[in-house]
Amino acid sequence: MGQKKKKLAKGRLDKFYYMAKEQGYRSRAAFKLIQLNKKYNFLGSAKACLDLCAAPGGWMQVASKYMPVQSVIVGVDLVPIRQVRNCISLAEDITTQKCRTEIKKALKTWKVDVCLHDGAPNMGTSWVQDAYQQAELTLHALKLATEFLTTGGWFVTKVFRGADYNSLIWVFNKLFKKVESTKPPSSRNASAEIFVVCQGYLNPKRIDPKLLDPKFVFKEIIEGPKKVDILSDKKQKRNRSGYEDGVNQLSKQMFVSDFIESTEHLRDLASHNSIVFDLPKSQLYLDHPETTEEIVECLKDLKVLGKNDFSKIIKWRKAMATHKEEIENPKKEEEQEEEEKRPLTQEEMDENLDKEIKELMENVEKKKRREKKKANEKKRDQQKRVELKMHIPGDKIEEGGDGDLFSVKGKDAEYDDDDQVAEHTDLSSDDDDSEYENDDEQDFDRDEYMEQELEGQYKQYLQRIRNRAVNEESVEKVSKDKLTSEDRDLDDEEFADADDESEQEEESHPLLVGNKRKEPSTEKTTSMWFDNDIFGGVEYRTEDDDEEEDQDQEDNKPIILTRNSKVMKAPVKSKEPAQKKQKSDKYQSAPGAAEIVDDEDVQQKEVAGFEEVPVEEEVEYSSESEEEEDDKIKTLALGQFLLRKKSKQDLIDNAYNRRVFNETNLPVWFTDDENKHNKPQTPLTKEMVQEIRRKMKEIDSRPIKKIAEAKARKKFRLSKKLDKAREKANSIVDNPEMSGREKTRAIEKLYKGTDKKSKNQKIVMIAKKSRTAGGGTGKYKMVDKRMKKEMRSMKNKEKTKGRGKSGSSGGKGKSKK
Numbered sequence: 001m002g003q004k005k006k007k008l009a010k011g012r013l014d015k016f017y018y019m020a021k022e023q024g025y026r027s028r029a030a031f032k033l034i035q036l037n038k039k040y041n042f043l044g045s046a047k048a049c050l051d052l053c054a055a056p057g058g059w060m061q062v063a064s065k066y067m068p069v070q071s072v073i074v075g076v077d078l079v080p081i082r083q084v085r086n087c088i089s090l091a092e093d094i095t096t097q098k099c100r101t102e103i104k105k106a107l108k109t110w111k112v113d114v115c116l117h118d119g120a121p122n123m124g125t126s127w128v129q130d131a132y133q134q135a136e137l138t139l140h141a142l143k144l145a146t147e148f149l150t151t152g153g154w155f156v157t158k159v160f161r162g163a164d165y166n167s168l169i170w171v172f173n174k175l176f177k178k179v180e181s182t183k184p185p186s187s188r189n190a191s192a193e194i195f196v197v198c199q200g201y202l203n204p205k206r207i208d209p210k211l212l213d214p215k216f217v218f219k220e221i222i223e224g225p226k227k228v229d230i231l232s233d234k235k236q237k238r239n240r241s242g243y244e245d246g247v248n249q250l251s252k253q254m255f256v257s258d259f260i261e262s263t264e265h266l267r268d269l270a271s272h273n274s275i276v277f278d279l280p281k282s283q284l285y286l287d288h289p290e291t292t293e294e295i296v297e298c299l300k301d302l303k304v305l306g307k308n309d310f311s312k313i314i315k316w317r318k319a320m321a322t323h324k325e326e327i328e329n330p331k332k333e334e335e336q337e338e339e340e341k342r343p344l345t346q347e348e349m350d351e352n353l354d355k356e357i358k359e360l361m362e363n364v365e366k367k368k369r370r371e372k373k374k375a376n377e378k379k380r381d382q383q384k385r386v387e388l389k390m391h392i393p394g395d396k397i398e399e400g401g402d403g404d405l406f407s408v409k410g411k412d413a414e415y416d417d418d419d420q421v422a423e424h425t426d427l428s429s430d431d432d433d434s435e436y437e438n439d440d441e442q443d444f445d446r447d448e449y450m451e452q453e454l455e456g457q458y459k460q461y462l463q464r465i466r467n468r469a470v471n472e473e474s475v476e477k478v479s480k481d482k483l484t485s486e487d488r489d490l491d492d493e494e495f496a497d498a499d500d501e502s503e504q505e506e507e508s509h510p511l512l513v514g515n516k517r518k519e520p521s522t523e524k525t526t527s528m529w530f531d532n533d534i535f536g537g538v539e540y541r542t543e544d545d546d547e548e549e550d551q552d553q554e555d556n557k558p559i560i561l562t563r564n565s566k567v568m569k570a571p572v573k574s575k576e577p578a579q580k581k582q583k584s585d586k587y588q589s590a591p592g593a594a595e596i597v598d599d600e601d602v603q604q605k606e607v608a609g610f611e612e613v614p615v616e617e618e619v620e621y622s623s624e625s626e627e628e629e630d631d632k633i634k635t636l637a638l639g640q641f642l643l644r645k646k647s648k649q650d651l652i653d654n655a656y657n658r659r660v661f662n663e664t665n666l667p668v669w670f671t672d673d674e675n676k677h678n679k680p681q682t683p684l685t686k687e688m689v690q691e692i693r694r695k696m697k698e699i700d701s702r703p704i705k706k707i708a709e710a711k712a713r714k715k716f717r718l719s720k721k722l723d724k725a726r727e728k729a730n731s732i733v734d735n736p737e738m739s740g741r742e743k744t745r746a747i748e749k750l751y752k753g754t755d756k757k758s759k760n761q762k763i764v765m766i767a768k769k770s771r772t773a774g775g776g777t778g779k780y781k782m783v784d785k786r787m788k789k790e791m792r793s794m795k796n797k798e799k800t801k802g803r804g805k806s807g808s809s810g811g812k813g814k815s816k817k
């Protein structure tokens with residue numbers, strides 16, 4: 001078994017092993033001390049340290065690293081320790097007197113602040129023996145610590161969780177202020193080792209020798225408690241003369257079936273090394289879903305288990321015992337079921353009935369309370385709405401009960417009419433909110449009254465303006481037309497409600513179930529759609545329009561009041577028939593009137609005296625127009641939204657609103673305001689517009705394609721010429737018959753020929769009457785313009801004669817003027 005374990009250990013090279021290698025520590029144990037120190041920080045302020053059982057020196061390395069510089073570190077081990085920087089190492093057995101003397105020599109008069117012990121005796125005989133030797137070694141280390149530790153010092157030791165663990169803790173507690181057991185993460189879970197950190201050495205004047213005597217300590221403690229403890233089994237009494245009968249074997253095994261049936265399973269756990277499955281008897285336990293791999297592994301070696309592992313095994317055993325019982329006594333369950341099925345006695349029935357009634361009563365009470373609370377909340381809510389004047393007719397729909405919701409149909413957009421709302425209120429006012437309904441009705445009356453007042457005042461106001469216009473003789477005709485159209489509009493408005501009402505009366509009531517709402521005709525919807533202001537500039541033509549157009553052109557030029565209140569005849573181009581126009585202008589004439597008011601004074605001045613025959617505003621679509629450029633940029637920016645599916649959809653969705661079909665029955669002042677202020681909101685940002693402007697500028701600043709091509713051609717020609725010249729120059733250089741001077745001259749000449757530009761860069765200044773252009777005194781040549789042209793053409797002709805067309809390019813581009 002021991003051999004097997006060794007092989008296993010070799011295979012268990014974990015991350016700390018590799019980390020130790022990487023960081024130059026001599027053992028992976030170094031990380032245990034690092035982690036312990038991280039938790040308790042005993043090395044940081046220590047000036048002297050005694051490391052017992054220190055080989056190969058990993059802990060010494062850590063101590064040297066974490067303790068202040070120039071602190072004293074003495075390491076002792078049976079085997080010699082290779083030199084560690086700033087450390088003294090001794091090769092001694094810590095159980096001997098010689099070792100004590102050597103340490104004294106090394107420390108001189110010093111006392112140590114920390115005493116470390118990571119000792120492990122030679123393992124491999126039996127677990128019990130190993131555990132005992134380890135405990136004994138720890139007690140020897142403690143003895144040395146008591147000798148060399150300063151008051152308040154630390155003793156950090158490794159202990160095996162075995163039978164002697166509690167005895168050791170008891171002793172530590174006698175000598176130190178605080179004793180804590182901890183298992184650093186680098187210590188393997190499978191290992192039974194644990195570290196005990198004892199802080200605040202009490203340094204008593206006299207220590208009872210028995211306290212540090214293994215024979216006494218372990219014997220006393222073991223025999224003391226009678227309690228059965230897995231970790232302190234009485235049977236594992238230390239006996240240096242040999243093991244008890246039956247224990248002197250390397251591994252003590254037990255069968256799973258015996259363990260499950262055992263009445264002393266705790267004792268069994270403590271006294272055995274492993275529990276094995278005795279097939280086929282324990283097959284039922286092995287097949288059980290709770291027999292996990294972990295449990296099987298734990299059962300294989302009980303001596304390396306921790307507290308958690310033991311509790312898992314105990315739980316598992318309990319489950320297995322129940323399982324076994326169930327298999328063996330299936331009748332019992334049936335009996336239980338029968339017991340449940342047995343008819344109840346009168347008393348039991350009464351009791352049950354009482355319980356049920358009580359529960360029901362409680363439930364009813366709760367329900368009532370809930371409903372009452374809900375109703376109160378509702379009332380409060382409604383009160384608040386009334387107080388805040390937030391109550392709008394549409395709210396009624398939500399306020400009605402569920403039943404109302406289902407008895408009413410097609411009411412989403414139809415509640416603008418108060419009468420309808422009143423009717424609806426009647427329909428829905430069958431609950432206990434009726435008192436609030438009355439309040440609401442009063443509210444509606446008040447609203448209606450206010451509405452009418454507003455309408456009336458607005459009409460008067462329009463009338464005043466109209467009257468003013470009538471007074472102006474010069475615009476008599478215009479005003480007349482306008483008035484007729486507006487009167488017609490106003491009349492339309494006044495009777496609109498009545499008409500609607502009568503229409504509604506004629507139609508079956510839309511609020512009642514079963515009545516179908518009349519769908520608006522396509523034509524109507526289309527006209528409503530194009531009546532929208534968005535299509536202000538778009539002409540809507542039909543074939544009939546064309547026929548009527550000619551007649552209307554001259555006679556029925558509709559009058560439009562411009563923003564500046566200039567009375568203008570509608571453009572002759574207008575294709576909309578007068579009748580249709582009137583109809584569509586039903587609500588649009590008013591905004592025009594409202595605008596007149598804005599510029600009242602201006603209107604008085606301008607309207608008087610002249611009639612302006614409007615020609616449709618001619619917009620100059622020149623490329624320089626800033627407005628047009630702005631529009632172009634905005635359109636481009638908007639176009640970007642159309643590139644992505646989502647933003648495109650958002651853009652389209654945002655274009656809709658609930659008034660997109662120009663609802664009828666809207667108060668005139670409202671439509672006026674809407675027309676004035678309700679402008680389409682584009683999602684464009686300043687940055688987007690700027691970016692597009694920048695891009696456009698960039699595009700504009702690019703050279704025209706033809707110019708770029710010409711430049712490229714020129715460049716190409718030049719490079720060709722240079723290549724040729726280079727070739728010639730090479731041939732000149734290679735010519736053995738020419739002298740160096742000749743060669744240079746020839747090459748210079750050659751290059752001069754190619755560099756036409758520089759050759760022709762001779763600037764001739766032309767000045768009138770012997771005056772230089774800049775008023776300077778330099779030499780100049782008088783040139784006759786005519787003569788210069790003739791000369792140039794002659795020269796060109798001469799040149800092209802010999803070379804043909806292709807060779808003529810050299811004569812171009814002369815800068816002589």
Ligand SMILES: C[S@@+](CC[C@H](N)C(=O)[O-])C[C@H]1O[C@@H](n2cnc3c(N)ncnc32)[C@H](O)[C@@H]1O
Nearest residue numbers: 027053055056057058059078093094118119120
């Ligand atoms: C786990 S190693 C210590 C590792 C050490 N802490 C490190 O970090 O390198 C245990 C050591 O205890 C030593 N040891 C066991 N019994 C001893 C004894 N009686 N006296 C001195 N050293 C002993 C062994 O020689 C062994 O090197």
